[in-house]
Amino acid sequence: ACGDNGGSDQAGGSNDKKPKIGVILPDSKSSARWEGADRKFLEAAFKAANVDYDIQNAQGDKTQFQTIADQMITNGATVLMIVNLDDGTGKAVLDKAKSQGVGTIDYDRLTLGGSAQYYVSFDNEAVGKLQGEGLSKCLTDKAAKNPVVAYLNGSPTDNNATLFKNGYDSVLKPKFDSKEYVKGPDQAVPDWDNAQAATIFEQMLTQTNGKIDGVLAANDGLGNAAISVLKKNKLNGKVPVTGQDATPQGLQNILAGDQCMTVYKAVKKEADAAAELAIAVAKGEKKDTGQTVHDPKGNRDVPAVLLEPKAIYKDNVKDVVADGFVTKDELCTGEYAKLCADAGIS
Amino acid sequence: MTTTAVKKEGPAAVTPAPTVGTHLNNYWRRVRGGDIGALPAVFMLLALCVGFSIARPSFFTAGNFANLFTQGAAVTLIAMGLVFVLLLGEIDLSAGFASGVCAAILANVVTVLGYPWYVAVLAAIVTGVVIGTVLGLLVAKVGIPSFVVTLAGFLAFQGVVLMLMKSGANISVRDDTLVAIANRNLSPALGWALAAVAVAGYAAVQLLRHRNRAARGLLTDPIAVIAARIVGLGVVLGVPVFILNQERSRLALISSVKGVPIVVPIIALLLVLWTFVLHRTSYGRHVYAVGGNAEAARRAGINVDRIRISVFVICSTMAAIGGIVAASRANSVDPNTGGSNVLLYAVGAAVIGGTSLFGGKGRVLDAVLGGAVVAVIDNGMGLMGYSSGVKYVVTGVVLLAAATIDALSRRRAAATGTR
Amino acid sequence: MTTTAVKKEGPAAVTPAPTVGTHLNNYWRRVRGGDIGALPAVFMLLALCVGFSIARPSFFTAGNFANLFTQGAAVTLIAMGLVFVLLLGEIDLSAGFASGVCAAILANVVTVLGYPWYVAVLAAIVTGVVIGTVLGLLVAKVGIPSFVVTLAGFLAFQGVVLMLMKSGANISVRDDTLVAIANRNLSPALGWALAAVAVAGYAAVQLLRHRNRAARGLLTDPIAVIAARIVGLGVVLGVPVFILNQERSRLALISSVKGVPIVVPIIALLLVLWTFVLHRTSYGRHVYAVGGNAEAARRAGINVDRIRISVFVICSTMAAIGGIVAASRANSVDPNTGGSNVLLYAVGAAVIGGTSLFGGKGRVLDAVLGGAVVAVIDNGMGLMGYSSGVKYVVTGVVLLAAATIDALSRRRAAATGTR
Amino acid sequence: MSATPLLELRGIDKSFGPVQVLRDVAFTAHAGEVTALVGDNGAGKSTLVKCISGIYPTDAGEFLFDGRPVSINSPRDAAALGIEVVYQDLALCDNLDIVQNMFLGREKRSGIVLDEPTMEQMAAETLAGLSVRTVKSLRQHVASLSGGQRQTVAIAKAVLWNSKLVILDEPTAALGVAQTAQVLELVRRLADNGLAVVLISHNMNDVFAVSDRIAALYLGQMVAQVKTTDITHSQVVELITAGRSGNLGLAAEPAANGNGAAPADTTPGAVR
Amino acid sequence: MSATPLLELRGIDKSFGPVQVLRDVAFTAHAGEVTALVGDNGAGKSTLVKCISGIYPTDAGEFLFDGRPVSINSPRDAAALGIEVVYQDLALCDNLDIVQNMFLGREKRSGIVLDEPTMEQMAAETLAGLSVRTVKSLRQHVASLSGGQRQTVAIAKAVLWNSKLVILDEPTAALGVAQTAQVLELVRRLADNGLAVVLISHNMNDVFAVSDRIAALYLGQMVAQVKTTDITHSQVVELITAGRSGNLGLAAEPAANGNGAAPADTTPGAVR
Numbered sequence A: 001a002c003g004d005n006g007g008s009d010q011a012g013g014s015n016d017k018k019p020k021i022g023v024i025l026p027d028s029k030s031s032a033r034w035e036g037a038d039r040k041f042l043e044a045a046f047k048a049a050n051v052d053y054d055i056q057n058a059q060g061d062k063t064q065f066q067t068i069a070d071q072m073i074t075n076g077a078t079v080l081m082i083v084n085l086d087d088g089t090g091k092a093v094l095d096k097a098k099s100q101g102v103g104t105i106d107y108d109r110l111t112l113g114g115s116a117q118y119y120v121s122f123d124n125e126a127v128g129k130l131q132g133e134g135l136s137k138c139l140t141d142k143a144a145k146n147p148v149v150a151y152l153n154g155s156p157t158d159n160n161a162t163l164f165k166n167g168y169d170s171v172l173k174p175k176f177d178s179k180e181y182v183k184g185p186d187q188a189v190p191d192w193d194n195a196q197a198a199t200i201f202e203q204m205l206t207q208t209n210g211k212i213d214g215v216l217a218a219n220d221g222l223g224n225a226a227i228s229v230l231k232k233n234k235l236n237g238k239v240p241v242t243g244q245d246a247t248p249q250g251l252q253n254i255l256a257g258d259q260c261m262t263v264y265k266a267v268k269k270e271a272d273a274a275a276e277l278a279i280a281v282a283k284g285e286k287k288d289t290g291q292t293v294h295d296p297k298g299n300r301d302v303p304a305v306l307l308e309p310k311a312i313y314k315d316n317v318k319d320v321v322a323d324g325f326v327t328k329d330e331l332c333t334g335e336y337a338k339l340c341a342d343a344g345i346s
Numbered sequence B, C: 001m002t003t004t005a006v007k008k009e010g011p012a013a014v015t016p017a018p019t020v021g022t023h024l025n026n027y028w029r030r031v032r033g034g035d036i037g038a039l040p041a042v043f044m045l046l047a048l049c050v051g052f053s054i055a056r057p058s059f060f061t062a063g064n065f066a067n068l069f070t071q072g073a074a075v076t077l078i079a080m081g082l083v084f085v086l087l088l089g090e091i092d093l094s095a096g097f098a099s100g101v102c103a104a105i106l107a108n109v110v111t112v113l114g115y116p117w118y119v120a121v122l123a124a125i126v127t128g129v130v131i132g133t134v135l136g137l138l139v140a141k142v143g144i145p146s147f148v149v150t151l152a153g154f155l156a157f158q159g160v161v162l163m164l165m166k167s168g169a170n171i172s173v174r175d176d177t178l179v180a181i182a183n184r185n186l187s188p189a190l191g192w193a194l195a196a197v198a199v200a201g202y203a204a205v206q207l208l209r210h211r212n213r214a215a216r217g218l219l220t221d222p223i224a225v226i227a228a229r230i231v232g233l234g235v236v237l238g239v240p241v242f243i244l245n246q247e248r249s250r251l252a253l254i255s256s257v258k259g260v261p262i263v264v265p266i267i268a269l270l271l272v273l274w275t276f277v278l279h280r281t282s283y284g285r286h287v288y289a290v291g292g293n294a295e296a297a298r299r300a301g302i303n304v305d306r307i308r309i310s311v312f313v314i315c316s317t318m319a320a321i322g323g324i325v326a327a328s329r330a331n332s333v334d335p336n337t338g339g340s341n342v343l344l345y346a347v348g349a350a351v352i353g354g355t356s357l358f359g360g361k362g363r364v365l366d367a368v369l370g371g372a373v374v375a376v377i378d379n380g381m382g383l384m385g386y387s388s389g390v391k392y393v394v395t396g397v398v399l400l401a402a403a404t405i406d407a408l409s410r411r412r413a414a415a416t417g418t419r
Numbered sequence D, E: 001m002s003a004t005p006l007l008e009l010r011g012i013d014k015s016f017g018p019v020q021v022l023r024d025v026a027f028t029a030h031a032g033e034v035t036a037l038v039g040d041n042g043a044g045k046s047t048l049v050k051c052i053s054g055i056y057p058t059d060a061g062e063f064l065f066d067g068r069p070v071s072i073n074s075p076r077d078a079a080a081l082g083i084e085v086v087y088q089d090l091a092l093c094d095n096l097d098i099v100q101n102m103f104l105g106r107e108k109r110s111g112i113v114l115d116e117p118t119m120e121q122m123a124a125e126t127l128a129g130l131s132v133r134t135v136k137s138l139r140q141h142v143a144s145l146s147g148g149q150r151q152t153v154a155i156a157k158a159v160l161w162n163s164k165l166v167i168l169d170e171p172t173a174a175l176g177v178a179q180t181a182q183v184l185e186l187v188r189r190l191a192d193n194g195l196a197v198v199l200i201s202h203n204m205n206d207v208f209a210v211s212d213r214i215a216a217l218y219l220g221q222m223v224a225q226v227k228t229t230d231i232t233h234s235q236v237v238e239l240i241t242a243g244r245s246g247n248l249g250l251a252a253e254p255a256a257n258g259n260g261a262a263p264a265d266t267t268p269g270a271v272r
Ligand SMILES: Nc1ncnc2c1ncn2[C@@H]1O[C@H](COP(=O)(O)OP(=O)(O)OP(=O)(O)O)[C@@H](O)[C@H]1O
Pocket: C417, C418, C419, D016, D019, D021, D039, D040, D041, D042, D043, D044, D045, D046, D047, D048, D088, E134, E135, E136, E143, E144, E145, E146, E147, E148, E149, E174, E176
């Protein structure tokens, strides 16, 4: 597969061979979206455009990530679309791809200092902001006075978790400073592990003698862990909990009133946009995205497609179903059938 | 060679039963000589509890005490199964994800397919048995080192969980019975009743044994010592039941939370069951024999392969039970169930309790005590409110400190030559 | 007892040097008898390579071959250090994160503090030595089981990395020399030169040994066999150098990529060094002795504690080197460096290569061969394009299949009683 | 004494990798007799025993037990035939106590529960019959026993069962004066009770004191199997050390080389 | 024979947990003499040896070496004093070969590299002197050796060094006729070369054949240490089995109880 240097003159502007797009997803555990949604939608888009593709998952392992990139280049990929695990490996992979004349796209996460030709993403800090705003809305709804807010952050080794936290901190910190809210325990959950999250939250509750009035959980899985502990203490529904990813479980918790909100990222839109760009790059076309994002480390403006995440409360759960992100079958099982009907999901 | 005729000695004299005094004296000499059984682990636990109580008074509350049990339950259950594998000098790296697979099966059967809880539990346990059989066959019959077999299992089961989860999404477990296991409590009266039954049963066994041995003229422990043991067990069971029967709800008027968590009698029952199997049946004897000297066991006519397979079956089955408890506690199963630190914590629990990685030495009680140490550390650290990095470091240091207490108290054993 | 006078035998007859024929014959009988050294691991590797080449032709390209080395380098280096610990029947669970800590130190020194690369490398290695010393002291002097000590290390170092990373953000490594280690290649000429030096050195050692033994009238291998060995090494080194010296860039005109990756001679050098230490120095002899029978070693006057400490130092130092290579390959260090599967893969590499977890049996070469097996599986699986779940499962199954080849080819050993 | 031997081996070969340890060994043991198996260190006595008890597979050869051909593939097969062995490398489980070791693999039970009192009683009686006086407690781990005490436990373990053939590989090596006497007496008693006993020993006095037949191994070959009354002390020593004595044993070196494997060119004794 | 003994022990006590194995033991070994240490199984002979060689710490008692008080806390201390021991539980590394075991802890080197040829040569010579004829190769792992071969390796290992005191704990237990003779000859030769030799054996013929003095242990107490010429065979057997013989050994039971530890109430011999 290697060694064909049939007159390519420009990086990205590849040969007359059929385009082949390699996609590296980051992991399968931090969020259900990668394997559950992105893979599905990307596959659909590539199939529709009738291009070759190869989608792999690095399982949160940087070494794997680089290995996969090597393998894709070996396998003759003409475009590499990566969700980096960190800037270092991301840059190493992008640089290597560039030197081999392979087109590059940063998907969902911008590799700072990297050399990707395009960037397609949801803004992770914006996700965090929505969570922060959602929690304060729910606390206001509950008319809580000086509520104690606990943080259940994502994995300490996951840079996205840091970005989410920056987002919700930017909303909540001013309220802590103004003494409107009281800052409670603030802990990260290793590996986004739900079982550990339950223990950690249980200890937060013990530590504060049960005085937690709102939980900022970084995703639906962590949220569900917190809810399971609240249930055990018969506090569920009384303490608002946030989430992310609009998983069926999270949406069910919202319908049941145990969770106050989640953040829905229309992955299909992101995937479609990315696929479209990738196909264009593979064919050597230039696309105008109309937007750029500044990379402070590499000091350059990267052409970008940016999508908006959306906060989901009980009243707009139906939007997620309408989008086809979650099917009614998945969501409205058993006891939830009635709740679904109440929420106007048909 | 002189074959001087030496008169044959009569059958061994049966020495008279020792008094309470000599019994205590002997015990004390054994302890000083380093033969100290569960003492170091108990010391460790006490030291940890005192330390945390001082650092965070909220550690020392009925509510936290109850939390401890449910937090440590899954790891303890997996560790109990691992003890069997470790007794043979083998290792099962896949136990963590095996519990994840079983939990995923449980969740699929009960939530996705909608069967009743007992079908799901059965399916999970059968899965565990099958996994254990496959691992055991590969180790015993094909002859691959257990580290490699279970490393392959560790990888494969991780994938199976992901596939069963339809690539990453959690599956909720909302069945009331299942959720109750790790989240509800026995009624206070039932708690007392169970404790009473346990003490009575223990007393009956002890007295029967005493009568039996005395009738044959064998050495027996003085009856006063037996009585003391029974009373001791009463205290060991009674105090926790009493504490757990306290009200621990924040909103006692609206909703009451009290009683012994349901997992506690489950763990206790399994502890008694497996201890019985290991110490009172020939199967258990053979497990120790194979672990101590597999060649000697083979020469004694023990079917070593069968023993080897069986311990993997027990281990994976206990992992299945651990997975069920984990699913119950989290009200859901995610692709990380049984992953992350679960395996290392479970093996660590067994080793901290005193089980050897080289085989032949260990008890199921070790897993429970070691599991308690791990749970206390986790629980206590959760109250300290450190940032992630610091928390990891302090956890490591506390674990080390606890292990040092243990090592130093076992020191004497080496010094006196009794190993 | 009859003390019949029996005439004293003369000193043992020195049997004449065997011919090439008897040598080959003996070798074949040894192989049939199950004493097969590195053969199973080599079989495994071949089977894997053939399998993957059939499934994905792109597996069998110069570019992929080069990738293989850099992909497996860090795990192999850590595994090489672990062999020492395993030889003593100990375990080092912290090796993975120890490499992370050392890498983090490296990155901090070179990027954050801005010192030159050699200062950073030195700092990383010194960190490794310190870590190893502390672990070793805790195991040997305090007497805590190594599983518990290094489990504590596993936790603590994870935290240390996080703290060194200022919680979550990663640190880039952009120093040219450091980046070169895992990302650049030797010039083709240099590659050939190094291979030639290695073969010449080997020949010199072999011939010297032969002369020395022959001069004393001791049994020697026939000179033809020695010549065959030297030629064999020449082929084993020459073929990869030849392949790696092929152009493997897709844009050869713009940027040429060829030559032996720089990590390869590093690994080769360390392999030779540690093999020499284990097999040609009394220190190495003592490591095997302590691993085989610690009590016998103690009675022979070996300072067992010192040996025990030293292997942990070696292990952590090799982990530091592994960490440096990992940092170089990733161009950065993040809080997960040395985490996830690194440790299990490294231990697995050693065990797959043939090192025993019970001590006394193993070679540094095992780590390299086992590391190659792990790297080939990873590399090959990367070409297959499975989804996450399936990939985990297939990886596990392939690992198992490879291990089965190994187990079956070792089968005979057990059957003939030579274990 | 019955005409058909209880155990008969024919043409046993056994190699460990390149080293052939037993070549074409024939051996018989009769019920009611003590057969002494003698030979120099490394002659192959223990290897032969381990072949009989199913620990090692043989490369070639036949086993006849009670006249019927049998195949013994594991110690369990041997035990099923009624063969009990005391191995030279005792093979006790160091992590178990004396009683547990003695009953290993054949625990007494009542229901599924181990019947400890019965086992303890039986163990105490058997050990007392072997002059064991210094064992502090039957519940002591065997790891803490003295060399002679360990050996006594291994012997007691083997004689506790109703077997047909008892093989003892150097059973008295570590025993004291009184204990040795007891064991020899026991060996005689077992044979008198109709069992076949095979005794391996380097002590010629013991051999002549209790054995009915003597079989001599020399460098893996069976050089003679004769009645004890037909041979003298010094002849046995000669057989052991040189492989021949008068007209017994291997054919003389220069004379008959038609023997096939003349010792001169098969001697594996060279120390490299 | 020098007046000050090379090794003198006084008042050695040693317990394992609740069990006292040695009580108030005194023992001397003189240069140029073979001292036989005898005693029943479990009397405490091996324990005494392990106390001397630093394997077990003692609870009480003094060590004098060459008249100077010394403290021996580890086998290394013992080796530094010039004490070499052949242990009853041989303690060889099964994963090493014969040469490696024989030179363990004192490898010959040239520079930092092991000098294998020299070691192999020295080992071959020493073993040949011990009548080892069946060892196939010096590069064989000791795990694959026969019982007698293992024992020979252990003995060869101990006599390879220039030491002052050699202790042999039942060195001939597993040896054949010829090998036993060689070892006894070696023992005598060592003593004649001016070394102090301590020989533990259950074989009275061997003891009387080579020893100059006999020390008898009975249930952990030293009951007599006398010249071999001053005692008879049967007296020694009596000392071993009963702790007394005529006016030697423990005071008679009913008579003098002032002895402190009369055997009647200290006997730990009851089998529980
Ligand atoms: N597993 C093995 N591998 C290789 N060689 C072996 C093995 N076991 C035994 N041997 C060799 O076979 C020969 C016979 O050993 P065996 O143990 O049968 O001797 P033996 O007659 O019992 O001697 P001893 O009187 O010393 O106990 C010896 O030379 C020994 O080195």
